[in-house]
Amino acid sequence: MKILILAFVYLFGAPLLGGLISGLDRKITARLQGRVGPPVWQPFFDVLKLMEKENLVVRRSQNFYIAFFLVLIIFTGGLFFTGEDILLVIFALTLAGIFFVLGGYKTSSPYSFIGAQRELLQMMSYEPAVILAAVGMYMVTKSFYVADIFFFDKPLYLYLPGILISFIFILAIKFRKSPFDLSMSHHAHQELVKGITTEFSGKTLGLIEIAHWYENAFILGFVYLFFASNALLAVIATLGIYFFVIVVDSVFARAKWQMTLVTSWAIALIFGLGNIIILHFFKG
Amino acid sequence: MSFLKKSPWIIHYDGSSCNGCDIEVLACLTPVYDVERLGIINTGNPKHADIFLVTGSVNEQNKEVIQNIYNQMPSPKVVVAVGICACSGGIFAECYNVSGGVDKIIPVDVYVPGCAARPESIIDGVAKSLAILEAKQKKLKSMEDGLEKMEIMMASISDAPEILALQKLAYQSEAEIYNDFSLRPLTQTLAEMKEDFQSKVFLKAVINDTIVGSVRAYMEGDSCHIKRLIVNPIYQNLGIGKKLMAEIENHFSSAKRFEVFTGNKSKRNIYFYHKLGFKEFKCEKVSEKRDRLYFEKIIEVKHD
Numbered sequence: 001m002k003i004l005i006l007a008f009v010y011l012f013g014a015p016l017l018g019g020l021i022s023g024l025d026r027k028i029t030a031r032l033q034g035r036v037g038p039p040v041w042q043p044f045f046d047v048l049k050l051m052e053k054e055n056l057v058v059r060r061s062q063n064f065y066i067a068f069f070l071v072l073i074i075f076t077g078g079l080f081f082t083g084e085d086i087l088l089v090i091f092a093l094t095l096a097g098i099f100f101v102l103g104g105y106k107t108s109s110p111y112s113f114i115g116a117q118r119e120l121l122q123m124m125s126y127e128p129a130v131i132l133a134a135v136g137m138y139m140v141t142k143s144f145y146v147a148d149i150f151f152f153d154k155p156l157y158l159y160l161p162g163i164l165i166s167f168i169f170i171l172a173i174k175f176r177k178s179p180f181d182l183s184m185s186h187h188a189h190q191e192l193v194k195g196i197t198t199e200f201s202g203k204t205l206g207l208i209e210i211a212h213w214y215e216n217a218f219i220l221g222f223v224y225l226f227f228a229s230n231a232l233l234a235v236i237a238t239l240g241i242y243f244f245v246i247v248v249d250s251v252f253a254r255a256k257w258q259m260t261l262v263t264s265w266a267i268a269l270i271f272g273l274g275n276i277i278i279l280h281f282f283k284g
Numbered sequence: 285m286s287f288l289k290k291s292p293w294i295i296h297y298d299g300s301s302c303n304g305c306d307i308e309v310l311a312c313l314t315p316v317y318d319v320e321r322l323g324i325i326n327t328g329n330p331k332h333a334d335i336f337l338v339t340g341s342v343n344e345q346n347k348e349v350i351q352n353i354y355n356q357m358p359s360p361k362v363v364v365a366v367g368i369c370a371c372s373g374g375i376f377a378e379c380y381n382v383s384g385g386v387d388k389i390i391p392v393d394v395y396v397p398g399c400a401a402r403p404e405s406i407i408d409g410v411a412k413s414l415a416i417l418e419a420k421q422k423k424l425k426s427m428e429d430g431l432e433k434m435e436i437m438m439a440s441i442s443d444a445p446e447i448l449a450l451q452k453l454a455y456q457s458e459a460e461i462y463n464d465f466s467l468r469p470l471t472q473t474l475a476e477m478k479e480d481f482q483s484k485v486f487l488k489a490v491i492n493d494t495i496v497g498s499v500r501a502y503m504e505g506d507s508c509h510i511k512r513l514i515v516n517p518i519y520q521n522l523g524i525g526k527k528l529m530a531e532i533e534n535h536f537s538s539a540k541r542f543e544v545f546t547g548n549k550s551k552r553n554i555y556f557y558h559k560l561g562f563k564e565f566k567c568e569k570v571s572e573k574r575d576r577l578y579f580e581k582i583i584e585v586k587h588d
Binding site: 026036038045055056198201 | 315323332356518
């Protein structure tokens with residue numbers, strides 16, 4: 001019963017929270033650039049508008065993949081917020097990403113093709129840091145279950161500072177922010193038109209956006225886990241880290257894929273794996 | 285309420301202008317004017333855009349580009365011509381390679397004059413276009429809702445301009461298949477169309493006073509020749525074509541045989557005619573680019 005309520009709250013709360021957060025993001029970005037910026041609910045207007053538009057497709061099947069992408073992202077977040085196994089959460093997230101990439105490939109547009117390839121490279125880039133985060137959390141709490149990690153009474157970030165750093169680093173990829181917004185972005189980087197979403201329009205584009213909200217809520221939840229022992233600190237730290245990502249986004253240009261891959265792997269290996277090795281010897 | 289007004293996304297294209305207007309369009313995005321506070325985003329992708337801002341006149345080189353961008357935008361969409369060159373050709377109007385304003389190629393909804401147009405007037409033009417965008421969306425919606433109320437009736441000669449416009453729209457996809465924009469239906473003039481009305485029977489499918497489909501036919505001996513079945517691209521795959529065909533066959537119920545033709549690469553048309561019981565009986569070469577497939581349907585006389 002409790003799980004059902006949790007799932008229900010998540011199903012409706014997560015897109016609301018995710019949408020509001022991306023609205024805040026646009027507002028803050030605008031303020032950082034000295035602009036007024038759109039209203040906070042702008043992302044909701046955008047999606048509602050997209051629902052009213054014609055849905056142009058190259059192939060009808062491309063929309064099918066996006067529907068699966070959305071379902072799997074919801075599934076990922078659902079597993080996470082109901083306190084299930086974090087490894088399963090990560091696998092579901094990867095599978096969702098793969099469906100997004102397949103959708104991009106399906107459209108046969110050169111722009112979305114390169115976008116899809118870059119999306120794959122991005123997934124390769126962030127995967128080590130995410131897996132190491134799960135391993136690190138297991139080493140401290142002796143459990144892979146999100147519920148156990150959430151209710152762990154000692155502050156995780158003190159045990160896993162390196163892993164936290166490597167995780168913050170890959171947040172730019174997951175939030176699709178500069179410098180690692182290679183496959184698509186919400187800003188005016190138009191070297192690939194709109195990257196992986198180039199050939200999606202109308203309702204399907206709206207679904208991608210909603211999936212992105214769910215994803216945002218899930219990732220912020222993941223960051224929250226590092227500070228979960230103290231709720232107040234956790235909220236402040238999560239929002240602080242998100243703000244940091246926005247500032248980085250405003251400061252940097254888009255990086256090349258080589259740099260994305262090398263730096264995120266290097267940081268995951270040095271800070272993340274280093275953290276785990278040290279943990280192993282001290283806790284052992 | 286419509287959310288189109290709250291989040292109009294823009295694509296801008298610079299024709300053969302001096303770039304002055306283009307720079308002013310980009311100036312709208314800067315902190316001074318900041319159109320994003322109105323929800324306006326410069327997308328750079330026609331498939332995400334609602335408003336098409338064109339600066340500069342149309343020339344022989346960019347004709348197709350403008351047409352292509354316009355065709356790729358999902359409806360409802362509006363076009364705003366920014367600057368005097370985009371409105372009328374401006375000082376370049378007389379040039380040998382300039383066709384004139386943007387309205388020579390695509391329908392323009394709002395004209396923003398000026399050389400260069402000021403950012404304020406560009407924003408004003410975009411704001412004006414929002415009302416048109418909303419009206420277009422309402423019309424589309426009412427047409428969609430009116431599908432059940434569709435009526436098929438005889439067309440009169442006063443419908444010729446509307447049917448001709450629809451014909452040119454509907455044959456775009458055919459022209460793209462064969463990469464041949466000199467197809468007869470696309471080059472037909474109004475006078476020729478009116479001549480057609482003398483010799484053929486025209487049927488039209490009407491939703492809310494707008495013609496969304498049409499077909500024409502004439503008798504020759506015992507066989508009825510059905511020509512140019514057209515349906516507005518937005519309303520294709522909704523059974524309008526099938527109803528039109530049924531109606532025209534009904535109209536010529538005395539005919540022993542019905543005949544249609546289509547191009548050899550038009551897979552959807554071939555499938556459509558097969559489904560209606562037509563059979564191929566002849567293939568004729570028309571040009572290097574396409575062959576013409578003839579279909580017939582023979583009505584068996586019942587012996588009771």
